[in-house]
Amino acid sequence: MDFARLRETRSKALPDWVLIGFAVLASVIAIQIVTGVWQLTVAYAGALLVFAVALHNATRRAPREAEATLAPPDWSVTVAAIERPDVATVITERSGRVVCANGRYGEWFGFYNTPPELALDEDSQEILREAEREAWRSGEATVGPLVGTSGRWHAVLRRAGRGQNHLVWELAPVEMVDLGARVVRQLDDKLGRALGIAGIQAVAVSAKGEILGSNGEFARRAAGEIPANIVGREFVEYLTADDYDRIYYAREGTSGEDLRLVHMPISDPDVIAGGEGQPPVLFLILEGGLHAGNSAALPEIESLLALLPLGLAMTDRDGRFLFANKAFRRAAGLETLGEIPPFPSDLVVREDKGALADSIRRHAAGTPSSGALPIRLHASPEEPVTLSLAGVRGLGDAAVLLSLKDTTEETRLKRQVAQATKMQAVGQLAGGVAHDFNNVLTAIIGYCDLMLLRHAPGDSDYDDIQQIKANSNRAASLTRQLLAFSRQQTLRPQVLQLPDVISEVSALLKRLIGEKIKLEVKHDRALGAVRADPSQLEQVIVNLAVNARDAMLSKGEAGTLTISTQKITPREVRALKNEILPPGNYTALIVEDTGEGIPSDKLGKIFEPFYTTKETGKGTGLGLSTVYGIVKQSDGFIFCDSEPGEGARFSVYLPVHVQMAGEVVAEPKKEVEPRAAFGGTGRILLVEDEDTVRAVAERALVRQGYKVTVASDGEEGLEIVRAGADFDLVISDVVMPTMDGPAMAREIRKLKPELPVLFMSGYAEEQLRREIDIASMYFLPKPFSVAQIGEKVVSVLGATRE
Structure with missing residues (x-):
């Protein structure tokens, strides 16, 4: 019998609610029979009825609510869309949690590793963190190369998703050009055959001494085989030497022709310096009997040298240039010239001409050898460079190989x-x-x-x-x-608009620059807000304006001072091609004058402290260094462009502040009424190692009505508290011998946990708060006046007694 069909027939004949009704009725009858109390039976039946109605309503509402609710994102579709064999892609939320990644990301970095904490070195991780911040701020960022344990990577970050709450990371490997493999292929192709026709054997050897590849001429002479059969064999097993260090092929012995070996690395020297292993070497083997007029292989040699990133050139026996690749021209400062000069000595300063010419002549006429010579090029006479020389034979007119490394970037x-x-x-x-x-x-x-x-x-x-x-x-x-130059001054940053700051200081600027100089103020539209200390920004503007005034007055005629603000987008930053300024959104403050300008030899020193171009006694040399310190401490950048006789242009780039919810842009400053007279009562412990400062502070506080106990160092102050003395406030210097102020304060807090501490110091408050982690800590900067210390004590005691 088909039991499934029977059950189906019964379910159609008797609906589920009928079966449930029979079960409920049976349970009600059972309750009445067992208890005999009809009130209990009625209550039980009513409760079952209410429960059934509620369950029915809930089951009818659930499908409608499920339909009304948006379905969660189907990340499997996204994974299928981002699956690529050559790019690792991962999607993260604002919290940094990975929500989706393709298979290549898991293979290269691991699914549980969240960017930017990937298998990269510390510098690359920091670069990736900055790119992440830039992507959240401007919508996209591109960085690279990033150095990892298994290669180099190029990263592109984009903000995406509903509400722009996701970040898409794409990391692609940077393809490294394997020059060694390229040269090996060339040896097995036309270049190798051309060298063989000229009677030159060529072989590429790894750093371990194993043969990577060779031309047919080397394989025939050295082993009597085809080139493929000698790959992986030791190079030295094919050579031998006599008592005079002359080199021969091992299979020919000393009865054969003696050989001359010219070798050169075939890898980027920067990779060598980076510690990634020694490069492979290309050996050109020349027989001693070859005559100098054989030049059939020289064009092929030139094409080979042109591939290498090393600065290489060749000269003939008379010292004339035969060839120089692009790397050599760039290193010698000849990249823009169509032709190289006749002799290498034309590249160097007059003092080095004779030594270089003698060295080339010696390597061209003598036995094959190599050496190095320090020289100074015309293009950069202040920086000596090293020129390597090697005498060669069998390459026709070529007699000396020159090597010069491009050290411009270094x-x-x-x-x-x-x-x-x-x-x-x-x-x-x-x-x-x-x-x-x-x-x-x-x-x-x-x-x-x-x-x-x-x-x-x-x-x-x-x-x-x-x-x-x-x-x-x-x-x-x-x-x-x-302190501003050393970036140790206390900043009180606010979110503000640059035009408001300029408006506040414009009246002062007009008085400072005088009537002869015209002040022009221009503002761009849609400027982004910046986060900085308004008083420090005013000092930046005033210092730049005063310098511009002095430059224009020294010219002996009236001028124009222009202060403008500009909106700078990431595209405009990239157009500037400034390696120091990272792409991003900036608000620029530009101060221009029509003065005499700044000489090019002094332009790089203007931000140094105590450096001034003014007459003795007319400048401290701290104005621009102060500006530099304030701008850098505000996370900004400052640059100066000037041409002699055409004025100077100072550009300050401040990053646009991304305003958070509830954050308010600062209003322009208002006049503050003078504070009323101060005074008070209380017991104060004053700890200061400088006698004169301690005496002044004590007299000032006593005049205000405080009872003051003094100590000359931290240990003495701690002993006074341990002796049982009771105080309302401790005033202490920070830097003291034996026991400094913070150490004393921590020990006092163990005895008096609620006792407030007022530190006075010549260092910046911001720096001290980073180094001193103490609750209820207050700060009074030095130098201070009698009135200032009295007002500060009143405010501290008032705050602690509330």
Whole structure:
């Protein structure tokens, strides 16, 4: 019997709800029989009825809700779309989680490795992180090459998806040209046959000494076989030497012709320097009996040398150029010339001409040998380079092979590293000098304030004291410039628009530049907001304007100062072809003048501290270095373009700030009413190793009504607290001998966890907060006046007592 058909027939005859109804009725009857309480039976039946109705409604609503809900993305379709054999593709969310990847990504990097944390070196990972930030910011980014453990990669990142909440990463391998394999193929082709016709045997040998390939002439003479049969064999097993170090083929012995071996590497020298192994070598084997007039192979040799990235050239016995490849022309500074000069000595400075000519003549006339000679080229006389020479035989007119490496990029990088190292060292020195100088200025300004409390305006000493204080404040501004150059000043960045900052400072600029100079202000449309300290940006504008004013006045005639803002897109950045400025969205501040310009030999030094082109006594040399420090600390870039007699153009590029939800653009500054007089009561522990600073701070606080206990170092201050003394506030210097301020504060917090600490230091607040992780920490920059320390203590005690 077909039981399946029977069940189907019964299910059609009796619907499911009928069967469920019989089951419910049976359970109600059973409850009544067992309990005999009809109220309980009725309650049970009602509960079952309510449950059945609710279940029925839920089952009817679920399909409709499922239809109304959007189906989740089908990533299998996406995987099929991005599956490519030559590109690794992965899709990530904003959180960085991988949501989809093709098979090639899993094979090369592993499905569980999320970009940018891939199998790359540290520099490449950092480049990839910056590209990720750029892609989220501007929509796309392209970087490469990225160096990994298994090769080099080129990456393209694009933002995509609904709401632009996904990032598509495409990583393609960078194809490396295998020059060794190319030369091996050439030896088995026309080049090898041409060399063989000229009687030259050629063989490519790996760094291990194994034969990679050869022309037919070498295989016939050395082994009596075809070239394919000797691949992988040791090169030296085909050679032998006599007591005079003359070389012969092993199968011919010393009865055969002695050989001359010319060898050259056939790989990029930059790859060698990068530590990726020694390159293969091409050996040209010449017989001693070949006559000098055999030049049939020279064109083929030239075509071979043209393939190599090494700077190679050939000369005849008289020292005249026969050939020079592009790499040699580029290294010698002749890339733009149609023809090379007659002699190699024409490339070098006058002092090196004789030595180079003698060396070429010696290698051309003597036995085959090689050597190196330091020379200075006309194209870059300040940078000595090394010219390698090798005497050759059997190549017709060719007698000397010259090798010159293009060191232009290497020299540029060396200069940049040296300049960066120098600027960093000077910055550290400037920061240290500013810190020590601030201690001295704190004492001078403080004592001036105390003396002014005893002298009224009109006293004979009042004006003198005010003059001392004014000069001290001027010195304090110099220390702030030193801290700005060393990028150690405290910044309070805000999201702002550059036109607002320029508008705030324009009235001051008109007074500074005077009536002879015309001020023009131009603004671009749709400028992006930037995140920077408005007061520091004002200082940048003022410093650039003052420098422009001095340049125009020194010219002896009126001029025009133009301040403009521009919107810079990633496409415009790429059009600039500036290797330092990464692609992105920027808001540019451009300051132009019509002065006398900056000489080209001084243009690279203008941002160095204490460097000035002004007359002695008319400039500190800190204006542009301060501008440089502020711009770099604001994550910006600054460049100067100038031609003598045509003025100067300073361009400041600040990255456009991507505004987050709830973030507000800063409003223009408003005038602030002066604060009222201050004063207060409380017990203060003052810890300072400088006697004069400690004395000034103590007298200032005592005059305000505070009870002050002093200590000369951190250990003494800690012992006072351990002895049981109770304080409302600890004021401490940061840098002190034996035990510094932060170490003392941490030990005091173990005894008094809620005790606030006010640090005073000549270093920047931002730097100190990165290095000191202490709760309820406040900061007072040096130098400070009597009024400033009093106001700060009032604000700290007021905040802690609320």
